[in-house]
Amino acid sequence: MNSSLYQFTAKALFLFLFCSYNLIGQKAPDSLVVPPTLNKINKEKKLDVSELSALIDTLHFEQETLDTINKLMEEYWANNTFNPYSDTFLKFPFNISFSDTVYASPIDRKKVVTSRYGWRWGRPHHGIDIDLISGDNVRAILDGKVRYVRYHGGHGRTVVIRHENGLETVYAHLSKQLVKENDTVVKGQIIGKGGVTGNARGSHLHLEVRYQGKSINPEYLFDFNKENNIRSKELWVTKKWTNPLKHRSTRRSRVTVYTTEEEAILGKEAESTVYIIRKGDTLWKIARMHQLSVNQLCRLNSIKKTSKLRIGQRIVLN
Ligand SMILES: [Zn+2]
Secondary structure, X not given: OOHHHHHHHHHHHHHHHHHHHHHHHHHOOOOOOOOHHHHHHOOOOOOOHHHHHHHHHHHHHHHHHHHHHHHHHHOXXXXXXXXXXXXXXXXXXXXXXXXXXXXXXXXXXXXXXXXXXXXXXXXXXXXXXXXXXXXXXXXXXXXXXXXXXXXOHHHOXXXXXXXXXXXXXXEEEEOEEOOOOOOXXXXXXXXXXXXXXXXXXXXXXXXXXXXXXXXXXXXXXXXXXXXXXXXXXXXXXXXHHHOHHHOEOOOOOOXXXXXXXXXXXXXXXXXXXXXXXXXXXXXXHHXXXXXOOHHHHHHHHOOOOOOOOXXXXXXXXX
16 A cells, blocks of 8 residues: 555544544443444454454554654755754664565675775775676665765765665765655665766775664675675664774674664673773763763763762763
């Protein structure tokens, strides 16, 4: 079904059920009369109170999911800025969900990675370089909406697509852009032709993956193998995977995917320097000792200045 129609139906059904449920629930919880419209929808099902309640829960969940998608798709939508998220603060680890287990290859030939995400020539390389010949098709790796189609400095001719999970993919050095801003694209759709525009040594596709403006090592999310596997439907991204300094463009980083928040928090600790609170410690003392501000320390640990510290509590310092 068309997604806006689906959304409308889900919303209408939810509202209707919610109102009916509340009214009936208050007046006669045991003798639920299924309203005519709902009867029409579920002719054979004949829902009882618990089934109706379960249906409402499901619809509520679906509505929340749709609200999240809409928020991710609509907020910070700008056609004229490469990174419209400059004032957002991202809390780590953050979650990314995929509705699929595979992506579409961005090129039609075998993917040969010539340079990876990481530190390169004393500068950050925020994407992955995939070899191609000028004029080759470049395809959207996931369904989405085109946010940016412009010439962007060193990136040359660039297309940025935003996806429903909030990720943005960036396709750079193109010779031709074949989509318009605000176009809806499907996974595998041709969005341009490969090239050497911008700061490129030889024709290749520079592919970036960003979330709220932060680049993520694409290999953490996608396996650039023949099968085009997405690493996991649920992924938790730690700071390490958004920091080119922690990776080298000439070497493949060892990928251990965090599929739950707990795993990611443990992983974050393994990636960070951890300080264990001792008797007499205060945030001011710890901050001073490690050349940090109290604000930085609070942000890093998602705590308040007024938070009480426990002896033995673990605090990350980076
Ligand atoms: Zn590159």
